Amino acid sequence: MGTKRLREDDGEGKKPSLIRNKERRSEAFAQLKREKKKAKKLRIKARDAREKECIELGEAPPPRKTPRTIENTREPDETIVRPDDDELLADIATDEFAEHFNRDKSPKLLITTCRKCSKRTFKLILELQSVIPNTEYYKRNKRSLKQLVKDATEQDFTAIVVIHENRREPDGMVIVNLPEGPTAHFRLSNLVLRKEIKARESDSPSFSINHGRPTSHLPELILNNFTTSLGHRIGRWMFASLFYQDPNFRGRRVVTFHNQRDYIFFRHHRYVFEPKETKQKGEQKKKTAVIARLQECGPRFTLKLLSLQHGTFDTKHGEYEWVHKPDMDTSRRRFFL
Structure with a gap:
């Protein structure tokens, strides 16, 4: 029986996917x-x-085309609000956080963990205490979260932050606003502690790019891309209520909550302004420009909203304002925050 010779296709004039x-x-x-x-x-x-x-020629250049991204092609959402919306301003004046933004009450946080805390979770709590001012750590022991809410309310705490873990790795965060709520539950992922932040190369010997050590100055707060009514409630009203309204700019500390595709990225930096000499083509003299450099202080993690509940924590009789369900992820261009 003779061998069968296969005809090799040279592929000229054909699509690459059709070449065998x-x-x-x-x-x-x-x-x-x-x-x-x-x-x-x-x-x-x-x-x-x-x-x-x-x-x-002194004419206006032709406009550049805007690239199509998932963000600018998102599905239309009726809950997107503007900062000058009258209904939004009315809600701000009468919601649960009005006393905080009117500076009638200073934030005072209680931070705790699940009943069995690992060393990594405890390190995260220590770093969060250096980021969020006026934070006290309480050992959970065998107390339930309802009892913890009751005790914290009696001691004039304004919020409770609970860190959950799974297999010795932090994987959840619950924020309970006191005394009337609401309660937000987040999934925590991609945690990088301060000492785990790797160094990168820098052309400036005067400014180190390793992880920084935060000072005791009150940090600035940046909330980015919280556009819907739910996003305003989570961003401005949940996260902003944890920090003082009068930051100390001399400390050059910045805490950022950046929302992108319903994932909230937490970053903690300090910045410095320094002069840098630049030289363009065709110029003999160097120009001195002031640039800003960032140094990450840590920790670094990502949050994903799972539920928002009216009032304080109550799993049996609590009324949920918003709950994330699997059928909500059918479209990549549908966002809720």
């Missing part, structure tokens, strides 16, 4: 990728030349 030979298919894919990259460079060069020509 693996090596030739890989070569065709690589060649196609190089051609696309070269064409993109030519388009960018032509665009820059047109913009430069328009500027020299």
Whole structure:
């Protein structure tokens, strides 16, 4: 019986996916990728030349196309509000956090853990105490969360932060606003403690890029991209109520809650302004510009909202304002915060 010879396809004029030979298919894919990259460079060069020509002629350059992303193509949401919305301003004046934003009550936090706390969770609590001012740690022991809420209310605490863990790794956070609520439950992930923040290369010997050590100054607070009514309630009304309203700018500390695709990224930095000499093409003299450098102080983690409950913590008779369900994740362009 004679051997059957397979006809090799040279692949000329065909799509790479139709080429049967693996090596030739890989070569065709690589060649196609190089051609696309070269064409993109030519388009960018032509665009820059047109913009430069328009500027020299004193005309307005043609507008650039906005790239399509998941954020700018999100599904329409009726709950998106503006900062100057009359209904939003009325809610702010009468909600549970009005006393805090009117500076009638100073924040006082109680932070605790689940009943069995690992060493890593305790390190996270110590770092959170250095980030959030006026925070006290209480050992949980065998007390239930309802009893803890009652005791904290009697001692004039304004909020309770509970860190949960699974397999010796923190995986949840519960924030209970006192004395009337609400209660928010988050999933905690991607935790990086202060000493775990790796160093990166820097061209400035005067400013270290290793993890920083926070001072006792009151930090600034940045809440980014909380656009819906639920986002305002979580961002401005839940997170902002944990911090003082009068930051000490001399300390150069910044705490950031950045919402992107319903994931809340927590970062803690300190910044410094320093001069840097720059030299452009065709210029002999160097120009001195003031730039800002950031140094991360830690910790670093990500939060995902699971539920928002009216009042204080109550799993049996509590009324939930919002609960995350699996069928909510059917669309990648649907966001709630």
